[in-house]
Amino acid sequence: MKTPRISPETLRVLESFLERPTGWHYGYELSRETKLKSGTLYPILMRLEKHKLLEARWVATQDGVPPRHTYRLTPDGLELARTQLEEARSRWMVQQPALSRG
Amino acid sequence: MQEMPLRQAAALLLDYAIRIAPPASREWGQAMRGELSFVEGHWAALAWAFGGASVMAKHALISLLIPGRRGQAILYDGGLFARNVSLRKALQVTAAGFVLATLLFFAAPPFRQAVGVSLAGWNELLRITGRNGQSRLQALAKQAEKRRDPEGLVFAAARLADARESSRLVTEAVQLNPAFDWAYAVVAVRHPEIPEILEWLPQLAGRDPQNALLDFISAESIDIAEGTKPSRRPRWEPREVNPAWQSAMAAAFASPKFDDYLDRLRALDAGVLRRYAFNDPYAVLSGEDEGFPSYAFADCQRFAVSILKAGKSLEARGDRKGAAEKYWSVARFGQIIDSRSRTDSERLLGLTLQTEAYWQLGSVALEGGNSNDAALFAYLAATFEQSMKSLCPGGT
Numbered sequence: 001m002k003t004p005r006i007s008p009e010t011l012r013v014l015e016s017f018l019e020r021p022t023g024w025h026y027g028y029e030l031s032r033e034t035k036l037k038s039g040t041l042y043p044i045l046m047r048l049e050k051h052k053l054l055e056a057r058w059v060a061t062q063d064g065v066p067p068r069h070t071y072r073l074t075p076d077g078l079e080l081a082r083t084q085l086e087e088a089r090s091r092w093m094v095q096q097p098a099l100s101r102g
Numbered sequence: 103m104q105e106m107p108l109r110q111a112a113a114l115l116l117d118y119a120i121r122i123a124p125p126a127s128r129e130w131g132q133a134m135r136g137e138l139s140f141v142e143g144h145w146a147a148l149a150w151a152f153g154g155a156s157v158m159a160k161h162a163l164i165s166l167l168i169p170g171r172r173g174q175a176i177l178y179d180g181g182l183f184a185r186n187v188s189l190r191k192a193l194q195v196t197a198a199g200f201v202l203a204t205l206l207f208f209a210a211p212p213f214r215q216a217v218g219v220s221l222a223g224w225n226e227l228l229r230i231t232g233r234n235g236q237s238r239l240q241a242l243a244k245q246a247e248k249r250r251d252p253e254g255l256v257f258a259a260a261r262l263a264d265a266r267e268s269s270r271l272v273t274e275a276v277q278l279n280p281a282f283d284w285a286y287a288v289v290a291v292r293h294p295e296i297p298e299i300l301e302w303l304p305q306l307a308g309r310d311p312q313n314a315l316l317d318f319i320s321a322e323s324i325d326i327a328e329g330t331k332p333s334r335r336p337r338w339e340p341r342e343v344n345p346a347w348q349s350a351m352a353a354a355f356a357s358p359k360f361d362d363y364l365d366r367l368r369a370l371d372a373g374v375l376r377r378y379a380f381n382d383p384y385a386v387l388s389g390e391d392e393g394f395p396s397y398a399f400a401d402c403q404r405f406a407v408s409i410l411k412a413g414k415s416l417e418a419r420g421d422r423k424g425a426a427e428k429y430w431s432v433a434r435f436g437q438i439i440d441s442r443s444r445t446d447s448e449r450l451l452g453l454t455l456q457t458e459a460y461w462q463l464g465s466v467a468l469e470g471g472n473s474n475d476a477a478l479f480a481y482l483a484a485t486f487e488q489s490m491k492s493l494c495p496g497g498t
Contacts, residue, residue, distance in 0.1 A: 031137075037153045038153030042134060042157050065139050
């Protein structure tokens with residue numbers, strides 16, 4: 001069965017996670033890297049977390065500043081991210097000649 | 103200078119959004135709130151807060167629309183691979199829903215009827231429902247003619263603004279069933295300029311000879327026959343009193359009853375509305391606001407004044423009994439109108455006639471040395487006057 005296409009925004013988020021696959025990422029940092037606004041980014045994170053592809057944890061900060069939520073991909077999430085990015089790159093490679101031919 | 107308030111506004115916005123969000127989504131709201139402190143630039147912080155607030159608001163809205171999901175985290179697009187549903191798309195769907203609901207609102211007959219009721223109060227200004235109502239009445243009249251249905255014909259004739267058409271339809275209805283000849287009076291009240299009224303009156307008088315309404319119609323016909331367009335002439339304009347008009351009004355004041363036939367009209371309404379699926383409430387009501395002829399208000403006052411003046415003349419000549427008879431005729435007719443009144447205007451006319459008559463009767467009784475009767479008449483006059491004031495507090 002053909003795997004449904006993942007949204008381009010989600011791909012950008014997964015790509016950003018894969019730059020430091022085992023590291024924890026802050027939401028604002030992901031937003032800057034992917035150029036996604038909070039209103040787009042967080043629903044993606046919520047869906048990934050719901051599907052157990054992402055884990056989240058709270059990190060204490062200095063006094064007077066609210067704690068921060070940090071995220072990293074689970075092993076399943078990493079596998080999915082790699083597969084999807086690979087597929088996306090393949091599709092891009094296939095499309096390139098067609099595009100260059102106009 | 104204004105940067106700190108911007109960041110504070112952003113924090114407040116997100117705090118509020120977190121409060122309205124469903125419990126399972128609040129953690130994510132807190133996550134966005136936590137990041138807010140690290141967003142560089144106050145305007146960027148505000149934009150961040152707006153984005154976060156929109157997510158929370160969307161979740162709050164969905165939890166309201168789908169109450170069963172209120173306690174759960176909301177994945178409004180069903181799965182990871184489905185496309186992300188943006189707020190814009192959600193708004194578009196909502197707007198489309200509203201447009202569809204609006205179309206349904208105007209398409210369904212009960213809703214069209216509801217709109218008609220809502221606009222009825224503005225009809226005089228907008229003239230919308232009246233025009234629509236007239237075209238619907240014409241359509242109903244055509245169907246009634248095809249079916250040879252006298253009830254449908256009377257229903258339309260009593261409400262159509264076109265006098266000639268109204269006259270034609272009521273004539274046809276009475277030809278089909280002579281028992282509907284009372285409808286002549288209803289049409290005559292609505293269209294006093296119809297020449298056929300002079301032919302209808304004898305038939306009406308033969309069936310209902312004691313009804314003051316027929317005398318009013320007769321008096322108005324005489325008034326109209328006096329000149330080219332006397333009905334347009336102001337009624338307070340001094341003019342000679344036509345003896346025929348005076349005789350008709352005297353007959354009206356001597357009549358023991360007043361029947362505008364609206365009860366009979368209403369009795370056939372229900373059947374007609376059902377048979378023809380007629381659902382324009384304004385058009386239905388338009389036939390029932392002409393019970394007491396509008397011209398009869400002025401005619402009654404004009405005639406009552408002439409009787410009271412005649413009574414005064416008799417009083418001056420020492421004929422107190424003759425004067426009292428004049429005043430009684432006004433009081434009695436005022437009582438008939440008052441007891442049959444459907445509107446404030448009719449009630450006001452009845453009260454005015456009674457007030458004036460009882461004051462004069464009190465005066466006659468006092469002159470005759472009958473202080474008990476004088477006190478009673480003064481009490482009645484004061485009571486009716488008080489009722490008049492309560493009807494129109496600003497009036498004189």
